[in-house]
Amino acid sequence: MPLFLQPVFQERIWGGRALEAFHYDIPNDHTGECWGISAHPNGPNTIINGVHQGETLETVWNTDRALFGNPKEEKFPLLTKILDANDKLSVQVHPDNAYAQAHEGEFGKTECWYILDAKEDAEIIYGVNATDQQTLNEMIDHEQFDALFKTVKVQAGDFFYVPAGTVHAIGEGILILETQQSSDTTYRIYDYNRKDANGNQRVLHLEESKAVIDLTSGSPNTTPVHKEIQGQQFTQFVSNSFFTVERWVIDGQLTYEKPQAYCLVSVVEGSGSVTTGKGTYEIKKGSHFILTTEDQDVTFEGNMTLITSYV
Template sequence: MAGLYPLKFKPILHEKIWGGNRLKELLNKDIDNLPNCGESWEISSVEGKISEVNNGYLQGNNLQELIEVYMGDLVGEKIYKKYGIEFPLLIKFIDAQADLSIQVHPNDELSKKRHNAYGKTEMWYVVNAEDGSLINSGFNQPVTREKYLEYLENGKLTDLLCYEKTATGDVFFIPAGRVHAIGKGILLAEIQQTSDVTYRIYDYDRKDENGNKRELHTDLALDAIDFTYQDEYKTKYKAEKNKSSEIVSCDYFTTNILDFSEKLEKDYHHFDSFVVYMTLEGQFNIEYEGGNEKVNKGETVLLPASLESVRLKPETESAKVLEIYIK
């Protein structure tokens, strides 16, 4: 069996009522003729939307087929033992040209009970934000179930929500149960559990091209919401040049920011996990035993667990990537 190598996948593009064209303009995505491309699913194991390899001799094979064949060599032994052929993360870029609906996602326990699926804990890294762009994460005051319902029924839910001005480089960690929404003018990277379960709470009374309002999930959402109030929702982190700087770490994933202007040796032998690179800026080469893979801005690469040692060489003045794995 031929050796594994850094894998690229064909992006799965989604038209959205709130989407735009910045996935093409800022991340070089080929969005075809989609007038409102809102999401590019970079790596997905969601049923019916499974990523297909787009480079090398494995081109045309889908992600689940690869995990069936390569098992722990691809994803890591402990990850394969836990998740089987289902890749545990869904990796996306999202372009919001209008406000997204206010949403919440169920946790593992509730999602298993209702949908026989995993919950959805996620994080956002803001790739680009227009001046004045806002992100909602959580509540702006202590809220009871009764108070939430009162404001929701009176059309005043947004009065309870914490909205923060956001800028490029901002990070938000969104555990399952936290009410949240991406505001207009924001392009971001999203790392989440493999789940497509979303409860839509409020959608600004928008109508589609047929004059229909989108479905809301008021009752389902009520049992999923964590009403805990926090003083601060934005994630604070410190990034060091030419080093992997941790920005989020939880049971489901760890994400680092890596901004490098010199050749780096990366040793992953102790990880027992795949590594994902989401390229935010610049170009670089991944040099590995047996080959070399060029990576451009906007591209996402899956580094198999069996590639325990690689070299990252910037081809532009610097390159910036999100480095994602499971501890």
């Protein structure tokens, strides 16, 4: 039986109300993030069906490893979010595993973005123009941010791989699905001198940022692999040691061959059903679930777009 998850919502200074389009009852006008598949202690999902109903994903991961093929990872490795950038996010960078484990006690944060929607001329910040550490430090110290940050135009359907160490920011008017390592460590470099609800500017992390920025970080785009499988449209966006992320555009029926013991699935458009040996379950835009080792003979049926991921 798939593990269906109750989303966790995070208020953000840059959030809005766009997540309502996913059939969510969001808490306020500054809802920035839906944590759709999360075992992170800052926002663990609750299972809403089956024998584990009422338990958190973190608890199930720790107590019923057989559901996930008895993986070697101590902690659930991935986190799936939908972000509503009603306003631009801070310019930031995330540490890699080695730095994060030494200084923060958790995974590093390599991530990737699937652009669900974007206003006309929307853009992201990706990378820096500095090519050596001294230049980088001087440009940060002297706040030469217009010259330092690189920008890229985006539109719906684009995909961007954002490895740890890459300076980045999601621009205003962009809705994305993010697949990332299960980490909540962010170092802010610049935040447009914004103030929070209490009139305080948010904390910056300039020295940490200088320490983890990767000046060799290259193009934001991967090379997607497109195929037609069983008459359905399949795209693999990225596949590496952190995660594999794929898109299925289904119009009809697909017999899904699970590539790993467990797979994460988010419905980002449309509706339909998923059938396993345990039964048939209705799914729609905004549904998030995990196919576990119990889920054999998986069939999707309907008219919908899925983003799937696995380690």
